[in-house]
Amino acid sequence: MDSISTKNATVFFNSEVYTALNNYLKTDKPSKIFILVDTNTHDYCLPAFLERIESGDIVIEVMEIPNGEDHKTIDICTGVWEALSEYNADRKSLLINLGGGVVTDLGGFVASTYMRGIAYINIPTTLLAMVDASVGGKTGVDLGALKNQIGIINEGVMVGVDTSYLDTLPQNEMVSGFAEMLKHGLIYDKTYWSTLTHLEKLDISDLDQLIYDSIIIKNEVVTSDPTEKGLRKILNFGHTLGHAIESYFLENADKTPLLHGEAIAIGMLLESYLSTKICGLSQEEFEIISSGILKTFSKVEINKNDQKVIIDLLQYDKKNSYGVVKFVLLEAIGKPKTDCVVHNDLILEAFDYYAH
Structure with a gap:
């Protein structure tokens, strides 16, 4: 499938995700790579993801948050900001958000605000995140039970939609x-x-095309x-x-x-x-x-x-x-x-x- 150009980034699909990501790592040479996962994606998605990326000598740190919408909070953000600081993340560090909408929304917000902004890449692993959180740059967290009250619109440098992760979903x-x-x-x-x-x-073979079409629709709306x-x-x-x-x-x-x-x-x-x-x-x-x-x-x-x-x-x-x-x-x-x-x-x- 052809990649989709958004206003400030590109959405890549399936095998092209890792070609593009590895090219980015070689070209941009981030100082460190931080991968944000939740409890589920740590177990079911992270091993396969790590096998596909070529980081060379760049240090990789994995940060895990609890899964679920009730953990999409500023307190969890504080924990991630503190972890980034503890592991000496600087403005050339890269945050890769590997997960569903909670991980990509929260991770994007953390990256957009840490040291006034570091680069981030979203790898959505749920159908919802692929067709919704993948495009548009909306980041943020909930304020109590109120949805997405705190956040910023800021696109990552790249989105990778690998539909094989859908095999892990209930x-x-x-x-x-x-x-x-x-x-x-x-x-x-x-x-x-x-x-x-x-x-x-x-x-089931039609699902990839339907996801692609959905992302096209959202991108056309958001770009305008x-x-x-x-x-x-x-x-x-x-x-x-x-x-x-x-x-x-x-x-x-x-x-x-x-x-x-x-x-x-x-x-x-x-x-x-x-x-x-x-x-x-x-x-x-x-x-x-x-x-x-x-x-x-x-x-x-x-x-x-x-x-x-x-x-x-x-x-x-x-x-x-x-x-x-x-x-x-x-x-x-x-x-x-x-x-x-x-x-x-x-x-x-x-x-x-x-x-x-």
């Missing part, structure tokens, strides 16, 4: 990543959406609007309510935490319903969206008390301005509309629809 993690791919179809390409919702006509002043906002479809739902289930001890994609699937369903009320999304297309999402994602119980707290959490959404919550909705599949204002009574109506 099924629910693959499904979680699939939600972001569905989103790319809904906001940008009706044909791509249709392909994703008819996977029975495909086989790197700092999210306009078009890039469409990537937030499903995320206004989805992030609030994810935060609520994460911080509530009585709830089983949802994976990111599971929460975003609920958000996309709810926001598609809102689209029929506000943006003229046809009932026919809404039913296509609903059945397409529910083919893969089971419904989750969200009671009346849950709904009130989730709506209260919307005030912390990063897209808000002047205290007004702004949604991305759909006029049609592949035709999003940004900066939509939605009243709470309609949100409650959407929850009622979802519950039945």
